[in-house]
Amino acid sequence: MPTAIAAPKTKKTEVVESVAHKHVEESADLLLHLYKEMMRIRRFEEQSYQQYQKSAIGGFCHLYIGQEAVCVGAISCLEKGDKVLTGYRDHGHALAMGMTADSLMGELFAKATGCSKGKGGSMHFFDNALGMMGGNGIVGSHIPVAAGVAFAQKYKNEKKVTLGFYGDGAAQQGAIHEAMNLAGLWRLPVIFVLENNKYGMGTAVNRSSATSELCKRAEGYNFPGVTCDGMDVLEVRKCFSEAVARARFDNTPTLIEVKTYRYRGHSMSDPANYRTATEVEEKKKEDPILMLKAVLIERGVKEDRIHAIEEAADAEAKASVEHAIAAPEPDLSELATDIVANPWPASMLPRVEF
Amino acid sequence: MALIEYREALGQAIAEEMERDDRVFLMGEEVAEYNGAYKVSKGLLAKFGPKRVIDTPISECGFTGIGVGAAMHGLKPIVEMMTWNFALVGAIDQIISNAAKTLYMSGGQFKCPMVIRGAGGAGGKLASQHSQSFEALFTHIPGLKVAMPATGADAKGLLKTAIRDEDPIIFIESEALYGKKFEVPDGEHLVPFGVADVVKEGSDVTIIAHSRIRHTAAAAIERIESELGISCELIDPRTLRPFDIETVAKSVAKTNRCVVVEEGWHWCGVGAQIAESVYTYCFDDLDAPVVRVAGLDVPMPYNPKLEAAVLPSIDRIIAAVKKVTYK
Numbered sequence: 001m002p003t004a005i006a007a008p009k010t011k012k013t014e015v016v017e018s019v020a021h022k023h024v025e026e027s028a029d030l031l032l033h034l035y036k037e038m039m040r041i042r043r044f045e046e047q048s049y050q051q052y053q054k055s056a057i058g059g060f061c062h063l064y065i066g067q068e069a070v071c072v073g074a075i076s077c078l079e080k081g082d083k084v085l086t087g088y089r090d091h092g093h094a095l096a097m098g099m100t101a102d103s104l105m106g107e108l109f110a111k112a113t114g115c116s117k118g119k120g121g122s123m124h125f126f127d128n129a130l131g132m133m134g135g136n137g138i139v140g141s142h143i144p145v146a147a148g149v150a151f152a153q154k155y156k157n158e159k160k161v162t163l164g165f166y167g168d169g170a171a172q173q174g175a176i177h178e179a180m181n182l183a184g185l186w187r188l189p190v191i192f193v194l195e196n197n198k199y200g201m202g203t204a205v206n207r208s209s210a211t212s213e214l215c216k217r218a219e220g221y222n223f224p225g226v227t228c229d230g231m232d233v234l235e236v237r238k239c240f241s242e243a244v245a246r247a248r249f250d251n252t253p254t255l256i257e258v259k260t261y262r263y264r265g266h267s268m269s270d271p272a273n274y275r276t277a278t279e280v281e282e283k284k285k286e287d288p289i290l291m292l293k294a295v296l297i298e299r300g301v302k303e304d305r306i307h308a309i310e311e312a313a314d315a316e317a318k319a320s321v322e323h324a325i326a327a328p329e330p331d332l333s334e335l336a337t338d339i340v341a342n343p344w345p346a347s348m349l350p351r352v353e354f
Numbered sequence: 355m356a357l358i359e360y361r362e363a364l365g366q367a368i369a370e371e372m373e374r375d376d377r378v379f380l381m382g383e384e385v386a387e388y389n390g391a392y393k394v395s396k397g398l399l400a401k402f403g404p405k406r407v408i409d410t411p412i413s414e415c416g417f418t419g420i421g422v423g424a425a426m427h428g429l430k431p432i433v434e435m436m437t438w439n440f441a442l443v444g445a446i447d448q449i450i451s452n453a454a455k456t457l458y459m460s461g462g463q464f465k466c467p468m469v470i471r472g473a474g475g476a477g478g479k480l481a482s483q484h485s486q487s488f489e490a491l492f493t494h495i496p497g498l499k500v501a502m503p504a505t506g507a508d509a510k511g512l513l514k515t516a517i518r519d520e521d522p523i524i525f526i527e528s529e530a531l532y533g534k535k536f537e538v539p540d541g542e543h544l545v546p547f548g549v550a551d552v553v554k555e556g557s558d559v560t561i562i563a564h565s566r567i568r569h570t571a572a573a574a575i576e577r578i579e580s581e582l583g584i585s586c587e588l589i590d591p592r593t594l595r596p597f598d599i600e601t602v603a604k605s606v607a608k609t610n611r612c613v614v615v616e617e618g619w620h621w622c623g624v625g626a627q628i629a630e631s632v633y634t635y636c637f638d639d640l641d642a643p644v645v646r647v648a649g650l651d652v653p654m655p656y657n658p659k660l661e662a663a664v665l666p667s668i669d670r671i672i673a674a675v676k677k678v679t680y681k
Contacts, residue, residue, distance in 0.1 A: 083427070117461035126460035133426060133464065138451045144416045145452055148423020155379070155405070155429060162423075175444060178416025185411065338462035339496050341520035344596035348548040349631055 026234065031296055034076060034233050036309045038068040038289050041092040043310075043317040044101055048091065048108060048122075051321060052268045057108045060137075061122045064092035066263035069288035070195050071096045073236025074163060074258075077244045081158060083131040085146040086165035088123035089262075090135040093165060097132040099125065105320035111327035118330040119338070140166055140173030143192065147179040150190035154251060161247040165193040169200020171217075172208050180255065184221035189247035191240070192218075192255045195230065201266045202274040215257035223253045230260030231286040234295070261286070355539055361532040363506035364394045364471075367513035368432060370541075372402055375430060378517055381408040381417055382434025382472075391436045392473060392532045415444020418470065422452045422522075425468040430517060435472030438488050438526060445470070453522035454497030469516045471525035474502075475565060475617050476654060476665060478530065485654035485661075487618030489564075492524040493594040493627070499547060500524045500594045504568040506536025508592055511545030519547070528566040548596035552605070556587035559675050560605040562628055563615040564591050567666055571615050574671035582672075584679055594624055602628075603635050610641040611678045615666050620648035645674040 045063045052061050064071070067089075075084065075096040086093045094104055099115060107114025108122055116124050116135075125135040133149060136142035146164025153160045170176060171194050183190050194215070200208055211217070218225025224246070228239040236258060243254035261283045265272040272280075296306055336352035358366075372378045384391045386399040386409040399407040410417040414435065421431035435441045441449070453466045476485040493500045499521055503509040509527065516523040553568065554575065563571040568590045575586045587605050591597055606612050612632050614625035629644040647666045655661055 085423075115461065116459055116463075119461055120459040124459040126463050128460070128463040134456070134460065136452070138447060141419070141447050141451050144419020144448065145423040145426070147416070148420035148425075149427045150423070151420050152424040152427035152429045155424070175415050175419065175447070178411075178413040178444070179419065181411060182413060182416045182420060338458045338460075340499065341457060341465045341467070344548045347600050348596035349599045350595070350597070 028299060028301055031292065031299065032301065032305065032309065034072055034237070035289070035292050035296060035306065036313065037072040037076070037096055038233065038292065039310055039313040040101070040316060041068045041072070041095050042289055043313040044095060044104070044320070045091060047105070047317040047321050049264070049268070051108065057122070058110065059121045059123070060088065061108070061268045062089040062266065063262070063264045063268075064089055066283070066287070067195060067197060067230065067260045068092055069233035069236050069292070070193070070230045070258045070260050071165065073233040074193060074240045076237055077240040078161070078163070081131065081160040083133055083149050083153075083160070083162040084165070085133045085136060085142045085149065085162065087139060087142065087167060087170060088135070088137050089167070090123065090125045094125040094127070094132050094135070097127065098130045099127050099132060101316050101320035102323045103127070105324040106327050109324035109327065110329065111324055112330040112334070113323070113327040117334060119334065140170035140175045142166075143170070143176045144179040144182075147183045147188055147190050150183070150188040151186065153189055159248055161189045161191065161244055163191045163193055165195055167200060168194065168196040168198065168205045168214065169203065169208065171214055172200070180217070180221045180253070183253040184223050187251040188253055189251050190253050191243050191247055192253065194255065194257045195260050196257055197260045197262045199266065199274065202270070204274070215255055218255035223255070225255040225257070227257040227259065230258035231288045231291060233288055233292055355537045357535050358506060358538050359532065360506045360509050360527070360534050360536060361392055361394045363510040363536065363538045364513055364527065365396055365398065366538070367510045367517070368395065369398060369401060371514055371517040372398070372406060377428065377430040378432065379406040379408065379429065380432045380434065381410050381421065383410055383412055383436050385409060385434050392529070394532070395434070414440050415448060418445035418448040419452070421468050421470070422448050422456070422466060425453070425466045425522070426456060426464045431468045432517065433468060433470045435470060437484060437529065438472050438474040439484055439486055441470070441488070449492070449498070449522065449524070450495055454495050458497060465520050466522045467520045469513070469523045469525050471513070471527060473529035473532070474526035475528050475530060476661065479656060479658055479661065480654070481656040482653035487616070487649065489526055489594055490618055490622060490624045493624055498522055498524050498595060500526070501547065501592065502526045502565040502594065503592065504528070504531070504565050504590050506538040507543065508545055508551070510538055511543045512547070512592060515544050515547060526565070530566045545592065547593045548598050549592070550598035550601040551590045551592055552601065553588040553590050554586070556585040556609065558585045558609055559611045559613060559678055560587045560589060560602065560609045561613045561615060561671070561675070562589045562591065562602060564594065565617065567615055567617045570666060570668060571671055574668040574675070577668065578672055578675050582676070582681065584675060584681070586675065597628070597631070599631055599635055602632065606632060606636040607639045610639055612636070612640070612644045613647065613671070613674045613678055614644060615647045615671060617649055617665060619651050620646065621651050623648045642678045642680065645678045647671055647674045
């Protein structure tokens with residue numbers, strides 16, 4: 001169960017929360033949807049891994065394998081118009097926000113068909129229509145931006161919310177303190193999603209944080225701080241459905257520390273020697289996909305339905321690779337587009353000449 | 355036209371644009387209840403209310419990031435840096451990593467229309483951490499536009515243009531000019547970016563100078579013309595990115611000599627880039643190497659005698675003109 005730690009709740013908040021509970025419908029269809037989304041991410045990331053090994057994908061590439069329940073559970077609580085910003089480990093969030101595997105794999109392959117026309121790469125997945133606002137490469141830097149998106153949502157009275165995802169490494173950045181203080185001060189409809197996967201690159205969280213209870217930091221900003229088990233997508237969903245309702249109807253931010261684990265290294269070049277094989281094997285027993293599969297079976301969902309989802313996810317990921325291989329590279333002229341929205345005439349300097 | 359202070363001209367621009375567009379809002383330290391550290395925002399809270407004129411905590415990274423996010427989601431923030439020196443506390447990451455890059459790395463999907471404005475340059479006896487010119491740093495960055503008004507009319511006209519633009523604008527005001535009075539047009543007055551002002555025409559030497567140091571150059575020119583009989587053309591580029599090379603090239607084609615003056619540090623200063631552009635586009639017209647006058651490459655000292663020696667002075671500009679004319 002999510003553990004509420006911080007800020008005394010107002011009566012108003014409690015009313016909103018009780019409404020939120022009614023929205024948690026754990027129908028078989030919902031469970032299958034969550035399973036499908038997690039499986040799509042898992043298979044996509046496995047293809048990303050393979051294609052990176054073949055050098056078809058370049059740059060920094062950070063896989064989300066093991067953490068799928070976090071973004072899938074959280075994003076399943078959103079509605080159209082809500083926004084998501086995350087850091088560089090963004091493949092899962094982009095898929096969960098509805099972006100196609102083709103547009104993402106195309107971007108990883110640096111092709112013109114990629115979501116950012118091949119100019120962004122693994123760390124910069126964006127989709128304006130779907131509310132995916134990156135894909136941001138500087139650790140923690142996007143969290144004030146997430147608060148700013150929520151500021152605009154409130155300014156325009158949209159009744160929409162923004163989720164800002166970051167890791168336990170980023171949690172130590174000053175930018176996040178400033179963003180949380182401003183969000184608490186101005187009551188912004190933003191949720192700070194701390195994906196604690198136990199390691200900021202190779203540094204265990206107990207070597208980077210003065211406290212082991214990161215969600216307690218919310219107390220200092222006068223909004224709720226909660227923690228939940230990020231290997232259990234249903235617990236994640238329950239926790240977020242409450243927080244999203246608080247943000248949407250009461251302009252109350254929440255810090256949610258989601259305890260999760262990444263099965264791969266920090267990035268493709270990381271052999272993860274800072275942790276033991278035993279630790280990883282133990283954590284694999286809590287694989288969020290296997291855990292949800294067990295729930296599905298327990299609920300009497302037929303194996304062939306589960307199997308069909310797995311097959312479809314596998315086919316989608318593989319097809320995205322074929323599509324990316326066949327896709328064209330961006331034209332050289334793309335170099336000089338999208339630098340500014342209102343470009344100056346070529347008679348002025350600087351000019352992009354190539 | 356009205357004779358008003360530079361700060362009032364800026365305040366007018368903000369008020370008129372806020373009147374015109376509900377998406378425009380102002381945030382920064384002391385901008386609302388205190389009426390602005392330099393009184394640029396005087397009266398704006400009373401006129402537009404706390405939703406649109408917003409006091410922030412001392413969190414340059416946080417509130418600049420809020421501005422970036424708000425701009426990405428359809429608002430038009432004006433973010434005040436009390437002085438540009440404070441932008442180093444994290445705002446610079448929001449500006450360079452986020453505001454300047456989002457359009458490009460999203461493949462053109464997310465614009466970031468915002469103005470980040472505040473006091474730059476030396477204000478007088480403020481010492482090293484409060485007397486810095488960062489225009490070279492920001493002018494270096496693709497994705498940004500950089501404006502530096504030297505007069506009240508340009509302050510108003512450039513700021514109104516900046517607020518209407520769709521890109522992140524670095525708007526560096528001069529701390530030393532806030533209290534100076536200028537003739538400023540009433541009502542609608544827009545100065546386009548990338549169009550230099552030929553402040554004074556002349557025939558023998560082209561002098562390029564921006565922001566408050568342009569007034570030092572103008573004072574130097576009065577003496578040069580009366581004492582040395584050398585006719586100088588003074589050009590204020592007004593925006594550094596984009597930069598109006600056409601006006602400069604036309605002038606150098608006439609004068610065949612060029613002096614570039616700036617308040618910022620000499621090494622890798624804006625003047626170095628302007629000189630390179632003059633060499634590239636005006637090489638055949640030049641009768642002498644371009645001469646630069648800039649701030650000395652030292653942190654700013656507190657002592658006023660030493661401070662004056664760091665900044666470009668009338669005497670140093672006269673010496674530069676003598677050098678470029680071999681006199």
